[in-house]
Amino acid sequence: MDIDCLAVGPLQTNCYVISDEETLDAIVVDPGDEADRILRVIRQKKLKVNMIICTHAHFDHVGAVSKLKEETGARVALNRDDIDIYNKAQDQAAFWEYRIDPPPEPDVYLADQDRVTVGHLNFEVLLTPGHSPGGICLYGEGVIVSGDTIFAGSVGRTDFYGGNIDELKKSFVEILSLPPETRILPGHGEWSTVEREKKANFFLGEL
Numbered sequence: 001m002d003i004d005c006l007a008v009g010p011l012q013t014n015c016y017v018i019s020d021e022e023t024l025d026a027i028v029v030d031p032g033d034e035a036d037r038i039l040r041v042i043r044q045k046k047l048k049v050n051m052i053i054c055t056h057a058h059f060d061h062v063g064a065v066s067k068l069k070e071e072t073g074a075r076v077a078l079n080r081d082d083i084d085i086y087n088k089a090q091d092q093a094a095f096w097e098y099r100i101d102p103p104p105e106p107d108v109y110l111a112d113q114d115r116v117t118v119g120h121l122n123f124e125v126l127l128t129p130g131h132s133p134g135g136i137c138l139y140g141e142g143v144i145v146s147g148d149t150i151f152a153g154s155v156g157r158t159d160f161y162g163g164n165i166d167e168l169k170k171s172f173v174e175i176l177s178l179p180p181e182t183r184i185l186p187g188h189g190e191w192s193t194v195e196r197e198k199k200a201n202f203f204l205g206e207l
Helices: 035-044 065-072 080-087 089-095 165-176 194-200 202-206
Strands: 002-008 013-019 025-029 048-053 075-078 115-118 121-127 136-140 143-147 183-186
Touching (some): 025 035, 035 065, 048 065, 048 115, 075 080, 080 089, 165 202
Parallel strands (some): 025 048
Antiparallel strands (some): 115 121, 121 136, 136 143
16 A cells, blocks of 8 residues: 655645555545645556545545546545535635635545445545534555544544534544554644554543
8 A cells, every 4th residue: 555645735734645556546535735736646656546535525625626536537525414515615715715626526425334445455434523524534454544533632623614522522432442553644734543642632631
């Protein structure tokens, strides 16, 4: 498995290009901005992107979806419970004084326990609401791509539209129930592990 992490856009969102080094099949997770940078990685490695996955629909995670779909032909996937936020992403960006292209109609709605296959790699979809109603994580191959559900030492905000602190607590506990060596690939900031977050995440005091 090959993982390229690009911190994109003014909010430095972690966009992940995850690929099977043997087959060159790939997915792009949370392309929030700077489509040209993401496409450069894809082209340099001659990857075949078959899916663009949004862990949630906030504008800083979907801003480059439109151009990536246009350039790669990949299917766009997210959880159905975030579709309202997704459809209003352009307005949300404008409120924060940013501009994004309107994201295209999703091709796939991912649900809890769905499977995502990338060449020989396999990931399970975990529904982890709290930061947004339809937040999801991708778990498999020793990693969890967590979006804004959990960060190194912290968690996602719940004061945005659709946020829910009680749901976030459940999602947080679910993630910390994974094997301790699981690497956490968050939507912002540095990577971590389940073991490290079970010891040091401030949100433990909120449970």
